[in-house]
Amino acid sequence: MSERESSKAHTLPAASGGHVQSVARAFAVLEVLAQANASLPLAEVAARAGLAVPTAHRLLRTLLDLGVARQRDNRDYGLGPTLIGLGERATPPLAESARPALVHLEDIAQETANLAVLDGDLVAYIAQVPSRHRMRMFTEVGRRVLPHASGVGKAMLATLPERRVREILNRTGLPGYTPTTLVSVPALLADLRDTRHRGFAIDDGEQEVGVRCIAVAVPGATPPAALSISGPSARMTDAIVKRAVEELTRAAGTLEG
Numbered sequence: 435m436s437e438r439e440s441s442k443a444h445t446l447p448a449a450s451g452g453h454v455q456s457v458a459r460a461f462a463v464l465e466v467l468a469q470a471n472a473s474l475p476l477a478e479v480a481a482r483a484g485l486a487v488p489t490a491h492r493l494l495r496t497l498l499d500l501g502v503a504r505q506r507d508n509r510d511y512g513l514g515p516t517l518i519g520l521g522e523r524a525t526p527p528l529a530e531s532a533r534p535a536l537v538h539l540e541d542i543a544q545e546t547a548n549l550a551v552l553d554g555d556l557v558a559y560i561a562q563v564p565s566r567h568r569m570r571m572f573t574e575v576g577r578r579v580l581p582h583a584s585g586v587g588k589a590m591l592a593t594l595p596e597r598r599v600r601e602i603l604n605r606t607g608l609p610g611y612t613p614t615t616l617v618s619v620p621a622l623l624a625d626l627r628d629t630r631h632r633g634f635a636i637d638d639g640e641q642e643v644g645v646r647c648i649a650v651a652v653p654g655a656t657p658p659a660a661l662s663i664s665g666p667s668a669r670m671t672d673a674i675v676k677r678a679v680e681e682l683t684r685a686a687g688t689l690e691g
Contacts, residue, residue, distance in 0.1 A: 460493050460496070463483050463497065464513070466482040467511060468513060468576070469482075473506050473508075473511055474512075479511055528549070533561065536561060536685075538685065542677060545678075548561070548661070549661055550590075551659045552581070552587075555581070555602045556578040557581045557587040557590070559576065560575060582608050583609075583612075583640045585648060585649035587635075588625060588629055589651040590651055591626055592630045603619055603622070611640065611641055611642065612640060615640045635648070635649045636648060636649075646665065646667040648675055650683050650685075661682050663681075
């Protein structure tokens with residue numbers, strides 16, 4: 435996604451039966467605070483999280499007590515320092531080892547380099563080196579998205595047996611984000627076959643209009659993982675894509691699971 439649209443929300447599949455509603459709501463509040471470019475007033479947090487103001491206030495009071503949220507002098511809310519330690523401990527070892535490769539990929543293409551893993555049925559971004567360009571594409575580290583409309587997602591799905599892919603799609607569905615999003619199972623399966631044949635996945639404006647992403651799966655990674663380079667379609671020319679595929683394939687080989 436572009437830097438100017440970093441607060442854009444993406445709907446994820448509903449949690450499975452038996453989930454605790456208050457926990458889900460608390461995480462919705464944290465996600466709102468994480469996506470905001472600045473601290474937010476109570477009413478804005480509630481609106482973005484889809485909650486009543488009293489409910490949001492009760493959740494925020496608990497989050498404040500736990501140190502995962504904080505309240506500024508102007509009474510607005512932001513993320514708390516306790517999350518820093520949690521985030522460091524939650525960072526997968528693969529993200530640490532991939533850092534030099536991501537730096538190299540950004541240096542070669544001068545576009546954003548990402549590392550993602552398959553987390554259950556979703557794609558989770560676990561490391562990133564943003565492009566040096568002022569207008570750049572990025573997805574927040576820790577964000578989870580559906581796999582069918584992202585380069586890294588399709589790269590990882592292409593490594594799985596078709597039966598498992600169908601099971602995942604049956605649970606997540608195939609919502610359309612743009613006119614080019616693949617929204618039928620046959621179309622996506624055909625795209626995954628092409629991905630396996632050529633050795634890399636392409637997201638050509640399927641997650642966001644005007645964004646092109648090239649991704650390569652990390653061989654043998656458990657859980658499945660993929661590296662990507664993404665940028666505005668106008669800058670991601672065929673020449674850049676060819677070089678990106680070469681460098682992504684080389685980098686993925688160094689991270690082989």
